[in-house]
Each structure stands twice: as structure tokens, then as C-alpha cells.
Amino acid sequence: MLFESIELTKRFGGLVAVKDLSFHIEQGEIVSVIGPNGAGKSTLFNLITGVHRPSQGRIQLMGREIVGLRPYDIARLGVARTFQSTTVFAQDTVFDNLVIGHRLRTASGIFGAVFGSAGERSDQKKSLAKAEEILDFLNLAMFKDEIAGNIPQEAQKRLSIGIALATEPKLLLLDEPTGGVNLQEDDSLIRIIQRIKKAGVTICLIEHKMKMVMDISDRVVVLSYGQKIAEGAPSAVSRDAKVIEAYLGPGYAA
Ligand SMILES: Nc1ncnc2c1ncn2[C@@H]1O[C@H](COP(=O)(O)OP(=O)(O)OP(=O)(O)O)[C@@H](O)[C@H]1O
Ligand SMILES: [Mg+2]
Structure with a gap:
């Protein structure tokens, strides 16, 4: 197993952004994390990359505990991420x-x-x-x-x-890589993500565009109010009553 979080919790004051979250990622998978705005998805990435320290729980990379390591050290162990807002060095x-x-x-x-x-x-x-x-x-x-x-x-x-x-990451965390681009352009990003997977990099993807999630994910983890409410193959998750209720809505047809 490449990655595992065990009963991970993050509180911001009285707000519980991530609650008792256990999930794992196998080497070579694309695992998507979906859920409504504010569900705790980006916070999860901030916990994995060491930007925030969990209130409780463990995070393991290749069996090694990484809670408490600095972001730089976690990056050197092979975790890289992109941000929800595009961040490039704009002047370079x-x-x-x-x-x-x-x-x-x-x-x-x-x-x-x-x-x-x-x-x-x-x-x-x-x-x-x-x-x-x-x-x-x-x-x-x-x-x-x-x-x-x-x-x-x-x-x-x-x-x-x-x-x-x-x-040269082992695990690449992508936070809404198609945010702000149009549908035709999505296709080029989808192909790129598939090629990154082929090149041997494991991917965890946060994405709201369900077609993309359905097309490229090996597994999907669904968060709502910080808690995992479903996990599994894209087709199963998209038919899950709890997921339809909390996120996809009754009009969604996979
Ligand atoms: N640094 C912080 N301090 C206080 N509260 C925070 C902080 N970061 C996130 N939160 C809160 O934690 C909750 C989860 O936020 P998060 O950004 O993880 O959601 P998200 O699932 O990524 O949502 P979106 O789909 O809109 O990007 C929200 O209620 C948010 O306001
Ligand atoms: Mg987010």
C-alpha cells in the first residue's frame, strides 16, 4: 500500500473539517476524492502534505508515519500537489x-x-x-x-x-486540475492525467466534474462534512443513495 490515513481528524476551532477519515491508495491507482463544497477535500491535501497538522490520527506513506514531518520533508519522500487556484511562478x-x-x-x-x-x-x-x-x-x-x-x-x-x-513524486495530489477551463480543454487534461498514471505515478484527484471522475478513477472516496460516506468503484459510488443525497442530487444519472 502506498498511502493510508487512519482515523484522521482536523478541527479548526469548533469546526471539524475532517473527521475520523480512514482510506488508502494502492500503488498505481487513481483515487478521486469528491464531495460538496466545504466537505474537507482540500484540507485533506493540506494534512497529507504537512501544511496542517492533524488534530488526531495517522498518515502513512509506504508504511512510514509522516505526521509531524515538515512539508519539505514530505515532498522529498515523494508527495507533490497542485493547488485549487492555479499557482505558477507568474513572472518566470x-x-x-x-x-x-x-x-x-x-x-x-x-x-x-x-x-x-x-x-x-x-x-x-x-x-x-x-x-x-x-x-x-x-x-x-x-x-x-x-x-x-x-x-x-x-x-x-x-x-x-x-x-x-x-x-518526481510517487504520489501526486491534484486539487481540481480542470477548475476554470472549458470542456474541450478538460479532455487534454484527462489525457495528461492518464499518461501520468501510465508513467507510474499514483494519483489522488479532487474534482467536481463527475464525468471526468467516472472516466478516470479506479476508486472514489466521497466526503460530506469531513466524513467518508462512501467509497468504491465509480459506478457503485454514483448509484449510492447517500452520495446522491449529499452531493450528486436526484437528477444525476451515471
Ligand atoms: N485554515 C483554515 N482555518 C479555518 N477553517 C478552515 C481552514 N481551511 C479550511 N477550513 C474550513 O474547513 C472546511 C473544509 O474546507 P475545505 O477547503 O477542505 O473544503 P473542500 O472540500 O476543499 O471544498 P471546495 O470543494 O469548495 O474546495 C470548510 O468549512 C472550511 O471553511
Ligand atoms: Mg477545496
């Missing part, structure tokens, strides 16, 4: 965005950069090579030297995925 070129993404996890880090060590030079080479590889993989080569803030929204979405991929 597309290529530099990917180089920065890779350097966020390379070993010599800031010390090597300051002292110009041999390790630093070899890291820099790797960062450049990785950035080129991701440009091709995400079909972003045409935008290589453009300022990231100026490229189309959909390409910025791909770039934010690229920044996460540059850290």
Missing part, C-alpha cells in the same frame, strides 16, 4: 518554472547554490534535463520561453502539474 518563464520545481527537492538545495559545489552543478544539470522532459511530456514546448503568467489558463494548469511532476 515556463521553462524556469519547471527548473524551480525540480530544484525544490534536489539535495544540495540552497547551500550548494550559494557555494557552487560539485553537487550543485550536477543538480543543475539534472534540473535542466528534467524541465526539458516535462515540457515535452505536457506538450508545453511551444511555451518554453514565454512568461508563465501570459500563457493560456489551460496551459497554466498543465504547467502547475508540471511543477509538481518536476519533483
